[in-house]
Amino acid sequence: MTPRDYALLAQEAYSAKPDIGKADSASRAIVRQTAGGLVVAFPGTDNLDCVAADLDAHPIDVIGVGQVHHGFWSAWGAIAVDVLAAIDGRPVTLVGHSLGAAIAIMAAAAMVVGGRPPAAVYGFEPPRVSTNDSVASLLAKVPLNLFKNGNDIVPDLPIEWRHAGVIRQIGRATLPFPNVKDHAIARVIMALANDQVSAKTA
Template sequence: MTPRDFALLAEEAYSAKPDIGDPNSASRAIVRQTAAGLVVAFPGTDNADCWGADFDVVPVAVPGMGDVHRGFLEAWQAIATQVTAAIGDQPVTFVGHSLGAAISLVAAASFTLAGKPPIAVYAFEPPRVSPNLTIRTLLSKVPVHLYKNGNDIVPDVPFGWNHAALLVHIGTPLLPLPNIRDHAIARVIQALAPAGTA
């Protein structure tokens, strides 16, 4: 599967009925069997509970993970048991866009700490999940793919914090300055399309 295929799953997570979690919460996911194996995809911000998670920026110390964004951590913890049960012993890839990208990274860190690292993480337009580098170190042996489209500002926040891996820059900016218009999952999918296709 290509990065675009995983981005399409991140997009589907917004519109499909969640397989796990409450559709009106920040804590929800879809589970799909794909050509790459099992994928759990988390949608991004599209309701009030999601906004609450986004802005709950207080760092919380988690043993083995360092300081973690409290809103992202709590959104993951609310469904962690259900996701773990849905996965069982299967290898899994975590996918998400925006808030979902952040949750996918916290999920990957949690699974890695438990001795069950994911196959990979595909995080599109991820905000930063930690003010230190512990999660990056923890996930150093997991293929973590972080994508930033154009001049999207979301991957730059919280300011001064760190990403779990290096960002891959894609797409042509809609505006010359940091903006939110480049953030849309549809723009990410367009940027990841093969040359010569729409």
């Protein structure tokens, strides 16, 4: 499985009927068995509940995890039991775009604290999730694959917060300043396809 394959699953999470959670909420996911193993993919912002989760940007202290974004942690918490039941202790890759990437990171942090870390995380255009390096330290041994396309502004928010890991830059910017056009999952998929072609011809 390539990063583009996982990005396609992140895209599917927007349109497919959720296997977990409600379609009109911020807390939902699809579960897929793939060539790379079990995947749980979380969609990003596409309804009012998601917007509310994004804007709920005050920090809360979570035991064992550290200081995190309240909206992201709450969105994860609403489906945590169901996601963990669907995984049932099996190795899993967590995937998401935008808000979905943040939820995937929150899920990974919770799983590490619970003693069952995920096999990997693929986060496309993730916003920042913590006010400090607590989540990054917690996930230091988890294979984190975080991507930012072009000049997408979302991975730069909230301002002065921290990412869970290193962000890999992909794609060409559509505009010479921070924007949301570069944020679209379709543009991410295109950038990753071009990235694979470049890697093969290098």
